[in-house]
Each structure stands twice: as structure tokens, then as C-alpha cells.
Amino acid sequence: MNARRIEETVARILMYAATFSVLCCLVLIVGTVLVRGLPALTLDMITHTPEGGYYIGRGGGVLNAILGSLFLTAGATVIAIVISLPVALYINVYARRGSRLASLARLALDVLWGVPSIVYGAFGFLLMMAFGMRASMLGGMITVAVLVFPVMARGMDEVIRMVPHELMEASYALGATRFETAFKVVVRQALPGILSAVLIAFGRGIGDAASVLFTAGFTDSLPFSLLEPAATLPLAIFFQLGSPLPEVQARAYASALILTGLILVISLAVRFLTRRYSRQTIS
């Protein structure tokens, strides 16, 4: 009896410690970024592009990387939606249960999910070389889209799988085709989950440095052309953090703060939208 009680106590302490360390991690990371980044976060940081000598401590900001990250990831997310939604709908609405192709597709997505982003970067780079393209926002977009689409498709798959069969049946019984049922009923019912899959994918995309390193490149000018290189925040952080100058390092933390803030704002916006659109969902 006593041994079991000890076991129970030890287990409880270990689980408590594990849970607590998760919270600690979050607080430490956000804390570090805040403490180190906040002093360097000036209005110039978010409204100016780097001026000459920015990386040795002169004036300017990372507007190039902020806009670059937003445009590039937004484009990548749109491309990923265009691939992911049909995949998830095919697996769940069109394919028969136990379909070989559907389970292969799920397996492929799981494997792709686990591929490190530098591999996507290298792959994208090779592909671009083959087509004679140079580093550009478009190249980065496509690479990031390939990086995030398994995450998005699998997320959508999980929520679409939860849509009750009776709902689809009700739609078929009215003479709807699979296509109408998929887009007018299934997508509507699963919309909150689909939006969060999109958000998770966006979060993974905007924070990734390795996939854009060779494909999108980096530039100090604003990203207004798909065929020109584009700066991104993770790379901006990387380059500034590599500097020996403390004021440039501080700006790396400020950039990290901006990136974290962007993700936060976008999560909140999506959560708000989700709540608005889940009104019609059948529970």
C-alpha cells in the first residue's frame, strides 16, 4: 500500500514539474525577447528599411523583412490552401473508406510533415536552378507553400473527418453532388477547424528561416516584385544576431519581438473570425 502511495506522489510531482517547465519555457522565451528587444524597438524599426551601414549599427529598420515575411507567407498560405483543401476533401468525401490512395496520401503527408525545412530549402533551390530562376519572392513562396501544405492538409483532414456522415447523407438525399456537398456542407461545418489549420500552417511558414535562405534570398529594399529577392524576418534576426555589435544584436531581439507580435495578432484575428463563422456549425 505504501509503495503505491509513493508511486502516486512521485508521478504527481514529475507530471507537475513537466507541466510547469512548459509554462517556464514560454515565460522565459517571451521574457528574453521582451527584455532584450523592447529597448531596441523604435518606431524606425517598423517604418524604415535598413539604411547604409544598418548592420554595423547605423539607422534604419526592418520594414523590408516585415513586409517580405507577410507577403511571402500570405502567398505561400494561399498556394497551400489551394492544394490542401482538395486533398483533405478527396480523402474524406470522394475516396471510399479504406481506399488505398487515401491512406497513401495520409502517409505521404505525415512523412512530408517530418521533412526538415532546410531540405525543402535545398530542394526548392535545386528546382529553381533547373528552371534558371534566381532567388525571388516567388521561389520562396512556392518553397514555403510546399513546407506548410502537409501541416495544413493534415489539419484539415482531421477536422473534416469529424463531420458527421448524416450531414453528407442529408445533402445527397436532396440531390446534391459530391462537389456541392463538399463545398457547401462539409467545408461549412468544418470551417472553424479549417481556419485553425490554415493559421497553424501560416505560423510555421512565417517563422521558418531555412526554407527561404536560398530560395527567397535577402534584400534591403521593399518586396514589391515577385521575381526579385525578398527579405524575411527570421533571416533578418539571423543576420543581426550574428553581428558582434551589441546594438545590432539588440535589434535582432526587437525583430524577434515584431515576429512574435505578428503571429499573435494573426492568431487573435483568426480566432475572432472562427467564432463568427462557427455560428452555423451543427454540434
Add this chain to the structure above:
Amino acid sequence: MQYRTHISARDLTVRYGDVTAIKNVSIDIPDKAITAIIGPSGCGKSTLLRSFNRLLETVDGISVTGQVLVDGENIYDPGADVTAIRRKMGLLSQKPAPLPMSIYDNVAYGPRIHGQRGRAELDRIVEHYLKTASLWDEVKDRLREPASRLSIGQQQRLCLARGLAVEPAIVLADEPTSALDPRSSQHVEDRFQFLKDRYTIIVVTHILRQARRLADYVMFMYLGELVEHGPSREVFENPREELTREYIKGVIS
């Protein structure tokens, strides 16, 4: 009694994998009357009902042999247009399944997918069929609200209105009152009585009293076979088969 028929089955056999759910059923279902399919659970009542609008094939591992004739056309013919067939029949399921949209959009869903776009015409259709399902007075001021906010009894009537809005000739109902409270069940039964002059109604039920109250014609199924069918009074008061007699007396269930 002489009936015209709308739906007929000819040697219909349905298998789920190795299990035979329906064995060689042949039947002519009378037009513009209520037909009740009765029998113990697992006897194939719902499967038979679902074979009439080819909803079975949305489940996997099903094989169907034989014919189902609707208006003289075999719906299992490889060239048959499934959506057109399903459109001829409204379906009420056991648990009401409102679509994830507003009350209005639920009723307008069918007409819209079949090409009805006119605003005024849709308004008219929605109002007309909500009235037919006797739900209009309860929802006319909140047509834009999500259908999921209705009570379950109201949801079932909404599903009836939605099914009727595609202008079917047949209503298929699969134990339509089993999830409802007595008052809501009464409501649905009343609607069936009201509709039977204009529609061919087929109701699956395991409630014998309901079959007695509602049906003009009764089919008794047992272990996938059609044991007996005939006008309701004959089957209930003077069954030909011993099995039917036992089921009606409550010996088997």
C-alpha cells in the same frame, strides 16, 4: 383494392460484405398512400428504404442486385442519374440532420442546387414549405438564425420542409419520430396524414401503434426477407403468416 405503383423492387438483394441484409425482395409500393415498413431491429427495414434512393452506396462495401423501379426506370441502371433520382424523394432520417446554415438556407439548399436563384421565388418556396411542415409560425421571425438553435422536434419538421422543397413525389422516412418527444412525434404524424394525398410516403417504424395509426399499406420484414405485405387492416387484423401474427402480438421482437 387496386393501387398504382410508384416504386417497385424486383428481386432486390443487398449485401454488406458477407452479410445479406435484404433477400430477394419484390414489392409494388402503392402511390399516394402511406406505406409502413415494420419489423424488429436489424431486419433490413432501413436498408430497404435507403436502397430506394441509392443512399446505400455512400456507405462502403455494399453490393446491390436486382432492380428498383421508380416511375418505370431502374435506378440501378449504370446510366441512371443519381442526383435526379434522389431529387424525386425527400428523406427524413432518424435523427434530424439540419445543415450547418440558417433556417432559411436549409430549406433553400435543395432549390438552389437545382438552379433556383430568384430571390422572390426562393422566399416563396421557403415560406410555402415551412407552412406545409407547419413550422412557419414558429420560425418566421428568425429565418436567419442557425438551424441548430431549433428544438429537435422543430429540426425534424425543418428537415421535412427541406425535403419537400425539391418537389419530390416520394417521402422516405426512417423512424422519423424515434428521437422526438410525444408532442413532436404527433406533429410529424399529422403532417404525414396531411401530405399523403399528394405524396407517396414510406415510413420505417418499429412502433406498431404508429404503423397502425398511419399506414394504409404495411410491409413486414424479418431477417432481410419480406414476410408479408398488404393493406394495413388486413395485415394487422388478419395476418396470413404465423411470423407476422407473432410479431404483432409481441411474441418476437
